[in-house]
Amino acid sequence: MLRGRRGSRVRALEGGPEEEAPPAAAAVPLALLPSAQQPEATAEQMLLRGIFEIGRGSCDVVLTERALRWRPILPERPAGDPKFDLLHKEEFIELKDVFSVKLKRRCSSKQQSGTLLGITLFICLKKEQNKLKDSTIDLINLSEDHCDLWFRQFKKILAGFSNRPKSLKIFLNPQSHKKEATQIYYEKVEPLLKLAGIKTDVTITEYEGHALSLLKECELQGFDGVVCVGGDGSASEVAHALLLRAQKNAGVETDCLLTPVRAQLPLGVIPAGSTNVLAHSLHGVPHVVTATLHIIMGHIQPVDVCTFSTMGKLLRFGFSAMFGFGGRTLALAEKHRWMSPNQRRDFAVIKALAKLKPEDCEISFLPFKSSQDLQERKAQGSPKSDCSDQWQMIQGQFLNVSIMAIPCLCSVAPRGLAPNTRLNNGSMALIIVRNTSRPEFIKHLKRYASVKNQFSFPFVETYTVEEVKVQRKNNTSGHNPEEKNEPYEIALDNSFPWNVDGDLMEVASDVHVRLHPRLISLYGGGTEEMNDSKVTCNCL
């Protein structure tokens, strides 16, 4: 059993912003508050008081609306004993960190339910670097009546957390990464969901696009959220499907989509793919138990989403995109699916570097206007819609262009591919890498893994934007007819692949990317800055 030090709170998770019960739940871990701000036990309404054995001794235990507090019961203070205060110090947990309660019984093969020993509380602990961990606290008391009273009170308190899901629709991609998603789900995720009393309905996807086609029609009434177990491709497909469904339900035309409606259900992402950029960005770490506990605790974050359209037609919803080097690397990796995920990623990076070529493009973008900027413009009498004058245009030869609504944390870029973007700051990062020599470009790529700024090169430009339009100019510069290439390589030389959330998107014409603030809610908690992350790409 994991327990806090004497005199301290068992260090548990801080609550998400939409945590509802108990009424006065704090958003900051209490242990971090100055002592004057910590809730006084006396100031809270006491619900129950009794004696339980916790750890090795009997304790005086008090349950209030927001915390469980206990103090060891010690004999009279011996005169001048300095250890007394230390031993007598109070410990506590906040109830918002409790996700399940069970009666604890001695296992017995003969009896159906063994002798009652007490109550077990299941709690969510915060570990280092954004990780969460489940743990237990045993409250030992052999009295059936006593335990029953406390057990019912804990159940009542847990039922008050209305933001926590009670029923989830799960999509699991058995082919993700090295085909371990099924094992991850049944060994690590399902036991925790069961413990928390969450009902599940699992669909194992059979082909690419399966989750999308099911989500068009399937009944979602009665579910509190949808969860995807897989990599970025799967998570993005489910997010896209939820948003399409929301437009259809609201009767919104998806062509010329200016203001899409929000997805109705929150999405949980359990990382089980080759790249887990979405889960990593959401939780600060691609950790299965952390992702599961955020879902169980009902921690929800609204997240910005982009629409990708061409000629007024919606292509898809997504969180991030790249073209140029990033698009070609993915296209090459997809052609070599038979290799292991790491092998094909390294192979594709090296091959794309060997055949590095710029895209001749015109990129127009609408710079991000903060609400303060807009108020100032309004005060000057210019409405928001009148923004044609603000579009800026860049033309040239670009080695790589990234358009990202989320920071895109991943193993090769622990601070993120777009570290200046947040999950819901209403803007996208536009990162443009102009044509340069291969060694200079490699230097820039290597910076993603280091603590140095990857953008401090004269050939890299970054913008904070709301909209981007990409127009590809005739591009024949890359293909040398004297080079002996495989047919797919010639096709790749002439194609214009986009990497949208790790999925290939081939588009013949111009692409319009527009940001939609807080369009979907994802299960996840706030993240701490990562500073000593390990980098796991060794191909450069």
Ligand SMILES: Nc1ncnc2c1ncn2[C@@H]1O[C@H](COP(=O)(O)OP(=O)(O)OP(=O)(O)O)[C@@H](O)[C@H]1O
């Ligand atoms: N049964 C299946 N067989 C083949 N492909 C599938 C199946 N189920 C889902 N897919 C598709 O596989 C694609 C990639 O899956 P996913 O993202 O989960 O794993 P990955 O490729 O290992 O990870 P990443 O996309 O993060 O690199 C998704 O676009 C999804 O639609």
